[in-house]
Amino acid sequence: xxxxxxxxxxxxxxxxxxxxxxxxxxxxxxxxxxxxxxxxxxxxxxxxxxxxxxxxxxxxxxxxxxxxxxxxxxxxxxxxxxxxxxxxxxxxxxxxxxxxxxxxxxxxxxxxxxxxxxxxxxxxxxxxxxxxxxxxxxxxxxxxxxxxxxxxxxxxxxxxxxxxxxxxxxxxxxxxxxxxxxxxxxxxxxxxxxxxxxxxxxxxxxxxxxxxxxxxxxxxxxxxxxxxxxxxxxxxxxxxxxxxxxxxxxxxxxxxxxxxxxxxxxxxxxxxxxxxxxxxxxxxxxxxxxxxxxxxxxxxxxxxxxxxxxxxxxxxxxxxxxxxxxxxxxxxxxxxxxxxxxxxxxxxxxxxxxxxx
Numbered sequence: 233x234x235x236x237x238x239x240x241x242x243x244x245x246x247x248x249x250x251x252x253x254x255x256x257x258x259x260x261x262x263x264x265x266x267x268x269x270x271x272x273x274x275x276x277x278x279x280x281x282x283x284x285x286x287x288x289x290x291x292x293x294x295x296x297x298x299x300x301x302x303x304x305x306x307x308x309x310x311x312x313x314x315x316x317x318x319x320x321x322x323x324x325x326x327x328x329x330x331x332x333x334x335x336x337x338x339x340x341x342x343x344x345x346x347x348x349x350x351x352x353x354x355x356x357x358x359x360x361x362x363x364x365x366x367x368x369x370x371x372x373x374x375x376x377x378x379x380x381x382x383x384x385x386x387x388x389x390x391x392x393x394x395x396x397x398x399x400x401x402x403x404x405x406x407x408x409x410x411x412x413x414x415x416x417x418x419x420x421x422x423x424x425x426x427x428x429x430x431x432x433x434x435x436x437x438x439x440x441x442x443x444x445x446x447x448x449x450x451x452x453x454x455x456x457x458x459x460x461x462x463x464x465x466x467x468x469x470x471x472x473x474x475x476x477x478x479x480x481x482x483x484x485x486x487x488x489x490x491x492x493x494x495x496x497x498x499x500x501x502x503x504x505x506x507x508x509x510x511x512x513x514x515x516x517x518x519x520x521x522x523x524x525x526x527x528x529x530x531x532x533x534x535x536x537x538x539x540x541x542x543x544x545x546x547x548x549x550x551x552x553x554x555x556x557x558x559x560x561x562x563x564x565x566x567x568x569x570x571x572x573x574x575x576x577x578x579x580x581x582x583x584x585x586x587x588x589x
Contacts, residue, residue, distance in 0.1 A: 243307060244326060246292070246296065247366075250288070252311065252315060252325060253289075253291035253292040253295060254288055255315065258287040261287070261290060262275055270294065270297070270298065284382060284387075286362070292375065295311070335416075336413055337413050338409040340408075343407055344408070346401055346410050352398055353394055356391075356393035356394035357390055359389065359423075359426075360389065365379075367396070367418070370420050371400045373400060381399070415430050415431045418430060442485075443483065445584055447480055447481065447582040447583070447584055448579040451580060454469075456469075456582075457579065459479045459480070463520075465567055466567065467567060468480050481505070483503070485501060485503075486499055497541075499540055499541075500553050502523070503538060505520075507523050508520040509536050513555075516570070518568070535554050535555075538550045547580055548581070549577065551576075558574065559576065559577050561575055562575075
């Protein structure tokens with residue numbers, strides 16, 4: 233379905249296609265496909281290939297696929313007639329002259345500081361799954377890239393949103409006021425509370441919520457995570473000696489503890505013994521870094537962060553926030569960082585028997 237060639241640029245932006253998809257109820261998808269010239273099998277194939285498995289995303293892909301086949305036809309005029317036929321038309325829904333994401337860009341006459349990695353992560357933690365695609369499109373990213381980042385992040389919204397926002401920031405001119413622009417995008421995607429928090433600066437802060445001293449006892453082994461006499465990470469036997477217990481007294485620093493910031497793996501934490509913070513690299517090597525005064529300003533994209541369950545689950549695993557590796561134990565009860573499916577250690581959090589002076 234379509235009109236003849238046009239001398240004007242009438243291609244509809246993906247942002248506007250998304251707005252149309254928000255108006256199309258799931259029961260209208262087959263009808264929409266039929267009007268646009270797609271058969272039932274084509275619509276079914278699109279439905280089963282949608283990365284986010286949502287009705288709106290399926291409709292968006294139907295519209296993108298249809299528009300890609302139209303070459304120079306007047307897609308704006310055609311789609312306007314289609315939405316009227318479906319009785320979902322409203323004024324301003326389709327406007328090919330609208331530059332969409334460009335209207336949200338706030339600039340300065342000179343170069344301005346951009347968002348830090350920590351601020352980007354903090355904001356990514358607050359974007360719900362249903363807002364992931366519209367935020368990306370309103371930032372000016374093509375749907376194919378937004379979908380690819382979702383898949384690359386293992387279908388976890390926090391990781392995908394972090395990559396999406398990072399990609400957007402890297403493509404901006406240095407005079408763009410990033411926070412102000414994000415406020416407009418969040419408002420356009422009906423996230424008014426978060427927009428207001430970003431406007432006030434509250435929504436871009438990651439504060440230390442809690443720091444407590446605990447013992448982490450490994451399930452079944454009845455041993456504690458701690459440092460051996462040489463200062464290496466180990467699983468130590470239970471002891472009544474206070475000096476021994478000090479070596480497995482864990483400083484557990486918990487960040488982003490609101491329920492909406494919790495991933496499937498738990499909450500991001502820093503694990504330190506005295507002034508030494510546990511860290512892991514891409515190859516799984518465990519080491520320690522000094523816990524400097526700036527540790528509150530780093531994000532969970534830092535190698536010192538681990539996911540840790542702290543609410544309903546009695547037993548918790550430790551998974552690197554950066555690398556998909558878990559703290560495991562070998563046949564000699566020595567800890568190492570292994571892949572998912574290996575012998576990940578499950579810990580029970582225990583209150584220390586002695587208070588450090």
